[in-house]
Amino acid sequence: MAMLIFSRTPTVTDRRRSVSLTPVRSSSPPTVRFSTLNTVASSNGVKTTGAAVIWYKSDLRVDDHPALFAASKHSTVVPLYVFDHRILRDFNEEFFELLLFAVKDLRDSLKDLGSNLMIRFGKTESVIQDLVKEVRAANVYTQEEVEYDSRLVIDKVRENLGDVFFEKDFPKVSLWSTPFYDIKNMMDLPLSYDEFQRLKLPVLSPLSAPNLPGVVPDLEWGPLPTLNDLKEFMDESPYKLKDSWSLIKNTSAEYVLQNDRILMSGGVANSQGSLNSVASQIKKKKLKKSAFITKQGNFVGGGTSDVLNALAAYLKYFEGTARDDWQELHERLRNAETREGASFGILFGPVLQLGVVSRRRVYNEAIKYEKDRNGGFLSPFGYSCFTIASVADHVCSREWYHILASRSQVDSTERYSTRYWRWKGHLIQYAVMGGEGPAILLVHGFGAFLEHYRDNITDIVEGGNRVWAITLVGFGRSEKPNVVYTELMWAELLRNFIIDVVGEPVHLVGNSFGGYFVSIVAGLWPALAKSVVLLNSAGHYIPGYSSVPPSKERKTTGIAWLGARGLSFYLRLSFRNLVKRCYPTKTDRADKGLLNEMSYDPGVLVVLESIFTFDPSIPLNYLLKGFKRKVLIIQGMKDPISDSKTKVTVVKKHFKEIAIKELDAGHCPHDELPEEVNSIIREWVINIESEPEILKQTAKDGSRIAAT
8 A cells, every 4th residue: 555665675777877876985085974963063163274165956045054054163165056957957947936036045145144155057076176176175065865866966076076185185075964853873763654753753943044254255156147047058958858758748647638638529739738838827916025936926935034934924824914925825825725735835845845944944933833822832632723734744744755765875774775856846766777678667556666566677677678666656655745646647757757767768567556557658648658568457448438538626525535534544454454365376475575564654644535536537448549569468367456357358359459468366466476477578578679670671571572
């Protein structure tokens, strides 16, 4: 189920991003890690000779910034922000606007502290190497990251500094964090959220900004770019998507389906890339002190004080106000409340991602307001209003998933390693293995995660393939945000993963609900898929089906809310037996490694609600109609969840172009009979990949015959 978490994840090597996290060479500068407590202690001493560089990335603030405290003990401090293609590659135009406002505010705030912000464009490792040489910096302070791309950039910086040596030592790379909790050793933390909560760790207090040494003379600090400057810079990016893929990425699933409905009714398809673009084109009157500073005005933006003002307005929603800017935020709150508590993540998510405010500062403000409402006390029965609960739950949830991701980066006991990618602000866990060959993407079912392919990845790779496995948002160690989950949302996640991470068309493999998700991807964006393999997939086959059902609004109902909580209670009691039923021929495969890692993480109940609104009304044969002879069904015939015999009979009778392999297995044939399934998938990929060569050779032979 969605609460499952394995203790192991596959070793990875990405073809497109083949540089692994490079071990620190003997000649490379040492890496130092620190957080709040030892930072404050170390800053209370005598000034240290030598300069320090503070490299800003997603921590664009002076408030609650441990690196500023650590750097303040140096005689010289040079704050730096680098516009780097690799770090900005997934930002859209509105995010660029938010970034520029945040960088401008950061520069102004640093000037108020007696310093400045250096702004540069290019490869961060080269910029920092040159700067370190220029100011003879002893330390480079930067925030520790969990996203794979950002970690690669940090590693490059460390590697380049290995070529810089001052008298007795290399410059040190100091990685810092702003933890919620006083964690002595990350590896001592339990992986179960239930057990973690029992520790009752207190939340650390945020830090105020320290005084900094004065501005270094004779340094070129660089101008703040305009939005057009930044767009021109990104147009030169080697990571820029080709136009066709950019269009695919920016076209919503609902828009594609809407166009299909129009075409079937004899109309003309809309040429716009997204239905949402219509709403974004509506002109909105801007308030002078609006918290929504971008052209589209979808998110709260600005500097730290602006965001904290907007946070105060959000928290005090029920108090009413005469202020125009607060009234505007209250209206946006109501519009963004797609489900209870979702509005905070929607409105404030981007500025949290940019680090304009820290998560613990936000939490501290929410708790302070709660105490003000309750005469200085916190009730043991929950928060006094939904806005406080929304804020506290959001930042605590994000902190938990950040802890899980951070721990996976340092856990040397794991047999496998994992990576993290950010999608719509949410951390998504994935693994990749293999150096060459066709690309294959493995997608798990509802309640599972990438480790459900624990005995498939390596074996398929050894057949000469490259394999990616993803943990979908809402499951495993990927984040479980407070959003409305739909099959189209999960399909869009997979679409973006193929484009942004894999970077080429893939053979899609999906189990259960994952099979339905990959079918949507193949049906709506066929350029991303080479073939489709369905392992006891959800969904139906309906002969003669030729229409797209009308879209319907998805929102949480009372039935879904109650059903999710009832289902959660039932799963706690019956989960082990349910899993074993899915492995009818080899019940031992439902082992302790599968069963003992059940964890009710933050957000699980929200994900469970989607079971009651899941809509598989578009048949699989309609979605896959463009993939003749490129669809393989691997069906466990003893599936206790679906009627395998009926499904196979319908496919054999009406869809002869679909290949079928029947196995003596249950709902998860890939995990119950991994050797057999791996062999089938390897052979299938070889045949699909060889088809173009066979057709090409046939055409050549035909030309020769015609010539004679």
